[in-house]
Amino acid sequence: MLRPPGQIREEIKGLKGTVESNHEAVQPTLEEWKRLKTVGYGISGLIAFAGLTIGGIIAYASEGAVAALRHLLKIH
Numbered sequence: 001m002l003r004p005p006g007q008i009r010e011e012i013k014g015l016k017g018t019v020e021s022n023h024e025a026v027q028p029t030l031e032e033w034k035r036l037k038t039v040g041y042g043i044s045g046l047i048a049f050a051g052l053t054i055g056g057i058i059a060y061a062s063e064g065a066v067a068a069l070r071h072l073l074k075i076h
Helices: 005-073
Strands: none
8 A cells, every 4th residue: 555755754754853863862872982992992002012012021031041041051
């Protein structure tokens, strides 16, 4: 059964209003998620930087430890 075009237009207007009100209601939550996502990227970057730093420190210290061990064992 076909509906008259005027009735369809009114239904579309009603749906547009519903969508707009839902969008306005959800917008603060979306902004909060975007902020948390940005904070998460920052934290991930800090963890990666810390890992690289600790890896560099361990590599540097291990060369010193090998030199000390060779000296103790009198390996040249």
